Amino acid sequence: MPGAxxxxxxxAALNLAQHRRRSLLLGGALAxxxxxxxxxxxxxxxxxxxxxxxxxxxxxxxxxxxxxxKITSGQAAPLVTKYPAVLEVIRREVPELAYAVPRGRGxxxxxxxxxxxxxxxTSLDVTKEPGFRAAVRIESGSLDGMAKPxxxxxxxxxxxxxxxxxGDTVTLSAPxxxxxxxxxxxxxxxxxxxxxxxxxxxxxxSMPALTRMYRMTDDSTGVILxxxxxxxxxxxxxxxxxxxxxxxxxxxxxxDPNPFFMKFDKVNREAWTGQKLDLTTxxxxxxxxxxxxxxLDAITLILVVVLLGIAVAGIMNVMWIAIRERTREIGxxxxxxVQRRQILRMFMIESILLGFAGxxxxxxxxxxxxxxxxxxxxxxxxxxxxxxLSDHLILIVKPGTFLLAVLGITAVTGVAALYxxxxxxxxxxxxxxxxxx
Amino acid sequence: MASIVSVRDLTKEYRLxxxxxxxxxxxxxxxxxxxxxxxxxxxxxxKTTLLNMIGCVDTPTGGTVEVDGEQTTLLPERALxxxxxxxxxxxxxxxxxxxxxxxFQNVELPLLLQRVGxxxxxxxxxxxxxxxxxxxxxxxxxxxxxxxxxxxxVAIARALVTGPKLVLADEPTANLDSVNGQMILDLMKxxxxxxxxxxxxxxxxxxxxxxAEAIIRLADGAVVDRVSPAxxxxxxAR
Ligand SMILES: Nc1ncnc2c1ncn2[C@@H]1O[C@H](COP(=O)(O)OP(=O)(O)O)[C@@H](O)[C@H]1O
Ligand SMILES: [Mg+2]
Numbered sequence: 001m002p003g004a005x006x007x008x009x010x011x012a013a014l015n016l017a018q019h020r021r022r023s024l025l026l027g028g029a030l031a032x033x034x035x036x037x038x039x040x041x042x043x044x045x046x047x048x049x050x051x052x053x054x055x056x057x058x059x060x061x062x063x064x065x066x067x068x069x070k071i072t073s074g075q076a077a078p079l080v081t082k083y084p085a086v087l088e089v090i091r092r093e094v095p096e097l098a099y100a101v102p103r104g105r106g107x108x109x110x111x112x113x114x115x116x117x118x119x120x121x122t123s124l125d126v127t128k129e130p131g132f133r134a135a136v137r138i139e140s141g142s143l144d145g146m147a148k149p150x151x152x153x154x155x156x157x158x159x160x161x162x163x164x165x166x167g168d169t170v171t172l173s174a175p176x177x178x179x180x181x182x183x184x185x186x187x188x189x190x191x192x193x194x195x196x197x198x199x200x201x202x203x204x205x206s207m208p209a210l211t212r213m214y215r216m217t218d219d220s221t222g223v224i225l226x227x228x229x230x231x232x233x234x235x236x237x238x239x240x241x242x243x244x245x246x247x248x249x250x251x252x253x254x255x256d257p258n259p260f261f262m263k264f265d266k267v268n269r270e271a272w273t274g275q276k277l278d279l280t281t282x283x284x285x286x287x288x289x290x291x292x293x294x295x296l297d298a299i300t301l302i303l304v305v306v307l308l309g310i311a312v313a314g315i316m317n318v319m320w321i322a323i324r325e326r327t328r329e330i331g332x333x334x335x336x337x338v339q340r341r342q343i344l345r346m347f348m349i350e351s352i353l354l355g356f357a358g359x360x361x362x363x364x365x366x367x368x369x370x371x372x373x374x375x376x377x378x379x380x381x382x383x384x385x386x387x388x389l390s391d392h393l394i395l396i397v398k399p400g401t402f403l404l405a406v407l408g409i410t411a412v413t414g415v416a417a418l419y420x421x422x423x424x425x426x427x428x429x430x431x432x433x434x435x436x437x
Numbered sequence: 438m439a440s441i442v443s444v445r446d447l448t449k450e451y452r453l454x455x456x457x458x459x460x461x462x463x464x465x466x467x468x469x470x471x472x473x474x475x476x477x478x479x480x481x482x483x484k485t486t487l488l489n490m491i492g493c494v495d496t497p498t499g500g501t502v503e504v505d506g507e508q509t510t511l512l513p514e515r516a517l518x519x520x521x522x523x524x525x526x527x528x529x530x531x532x533x534x535x536x537x538x539x540x541f542q543n544v545e546l547p548l549l550l551q552r553v554g555x556x557x558x559x560x561x562x563x564x565x566x567x568x569x570x571x572x573x574x575x576x577x578x579x580x581x582x583x584x585x586x587x588x589x590x591v592a593i594a595r596a597l598v599t600g601p602k603l604v605l606a607d608e609p610t611a612n613l614d615s616v617n618g619q620m621i622l623d624l625m626k627x628x629x630x631x632x633x634x635x636x637x638x639x640x641x642x643x644x645x646x647x648x649a650e651a652i653i654r655l656a657d658g659a660v661v662d663r664v665s666p667a668x669x670x671x672x673x674a675r
Pocket of ligand 2: 484485486607608
């Protein structure tokens with residue numbers, strides 16, 4: 001291209017090359033800002049992803065069809081009665097279904113030789129839950145043991161508190177609606193590595209154990225966890241299921257974005273008796289953890305704003321220096337017949353080239369670092385594990401975030417350069433002349 | 438003789454704080470195509486200011502400047518820039534080459550700005566001029582690798598590569614020793630004769646004035662007279 005744009009580009013690129021030290025410094029700073037942004041986002045994305053994946057495997061499904069059964073208005077039990085019919089509706093209405101499984105919900109005092117703890121108790125059929133198998137990391141024993149009717153799975157800290165090992169017996173004492181405590185003995189078949197916050201609040205038993213503990217009928221369960229091929233479809237599926245259940249004659253609770261254990265008080269205060277279903281998404285069940293996301297997002301935002309501020313100041317500063325240094329040269333170009341807008345373009349190209357190169361380098365470096373950090377499984381302290389639900393750092397660089405970071409920083413560079421570049425374009429051609437007199 | 442520059446009642450005042458410095462006071466002059474003229478006068482007499490006004494790199498306070506038939510005082514900045522690009526060549530006292538570009542690229546620059554193509558055509562014209570000013574062997578070097586005399590030759594090539602009607606040179610030899618200065622003047626004279634390009638250069642050095650066909654003498658921002666070197670009592674250079 002013989003046009004003037006080629007000249008602008010050439011002069012801009014050559015100027016960058018000429019002032020190598022300055023270019024490297026500013027480009028490096030922009031790379032650092034981009035890299036930090038990418039890493040922070042990768043951390044947030046990693047935490048979010050791990051939390052969601054592990055919590056949805058351990059604690060809830062993508063969509064949860066639970067509910068309460070009340071014999072009298074003040075005695076709510078977290079039950080879904082006649083659940084095979086409910087399952088049938090789900091299978092019929094949800095083509096996005098990966099799998100749906102029933103789980104029992106209970107709350108019991110666990111008593112071992114070393115002590116006792118109160119804990120939610122969940123019953124499940126491990127053979128039907130591939131997600132659960134993937135999320136739980138067994139420390140001793142085996143998940144296969146959960147096939148036994150009196151099996152108990154504990155997390156490391158719980159097992160320690162109770163003073164039990166695999167093969168030991170734990171007594172569960174569960175208060176029931178009638179005011180009586182039902183007591184059963186279970187055998188520890190497996191102990192799992194702690195999985196953060198979640199592990200303090202859950203223990204798992206085989207299906208028949210909970211049925212026996214609460215003297216439930218075979219067609220009752222606590223909740224049906226619905227796993228979808230795409231977790232993003234959860235809200236749409238909920239809407240469809242609500243309509244289907246209403247049409248099928250079920251009574252539904254009003255949507256309430258909270259986990260089931262926070263709903264007892266409210267349900268007990270209501271007058272109705274019998275069965276009502278409660279449909280929630282994984283988000284509803286995990287609201288108590290959403291502050292972690294909010295905090296991470298806030299930290300990222302604050303850091304990004306601060307870093308961008310520094311970057312903008314740096315760019316403007318360097319541009320001012322460049323323009324002051326090149327005043328005579330700009331004047332010369334103007335005298336030779338370079339238009340104002342071409343001067344503007346030249347400086348814009350220069351800063352955008354630098355911004356893009358810096359941001360790209362920073363983004364690529366951060367992505368590589370994220371991959372390496374995740375691969376070498378850097379252990380994280382316990383406090384962090386609580387939220388992370390993982391014992392090592394997981395950084396996920398999403399392509400969208402990468403693009404946003406690189407293009408965003410480039411754009412910011414351009415915007416920061418605009419004012420100095422406009423000033424450069426306003427320089428009079430007479431500045432090319434010496435005023436020696 | 439057709440007129441290439443026509444200046445009428447040209448006034449330029451600089452403002453220094455509250456003080457107004459009159460640099461040009463109602464200057465009027467004409468010169469024709471193909472002339473080889475010197476603007477002479479002591480330091481501070483307004484030579485640079487006059488050349489800036491004629492070259493359209495600064496705006497006058499009053500009066501008019503006509504270049505090749507165009508009333509420049511009426512033109513917007515964009516049109517003035519185009520006029521500079523297409524009609525005027527500049528040679529600066531401090532050479533003012535673009536430091537990041539090679540000698541070749543510096544001379545090619547005005548052709549690129551004029552969108553002269555193709556590249557081979559530009560190359561031919563650039564090399565031709567570099568040849569004439571005797572700088573062809575340095576085509577791929579950067580300006581800071583050259584001596585002052587060599588740099589000014591590059592600047593001359595840059596000023597002439599587009600074939601402008603008028604070349605303005607503000608004290609083109611002031612930063613050169615007398616030998617190199619004379620070589621530059623000879624080169625300018627040669628190009629003036631060969632191509633018929635009009636040259637207007639300023640100087641306060643009698644040896645430089647000696648090269649001119651005519652000398653426009655300035656004092657205190659006003660034209661004193663227009664004389665030949667002989668009339669000014671200067672022996673013409675060769
Ligand atoms: N930018 C300027 N600001 C203020 N005064 C100026 C400026 N340029 C030139 N002058 C003044 O205008 C007068 C003419 O200057 P100039 O044209 O540079 O003269 P010469 O080139 O003959 O030495 C001088 O008094 C000089 O001090
Ligand atoms: Mg001067």
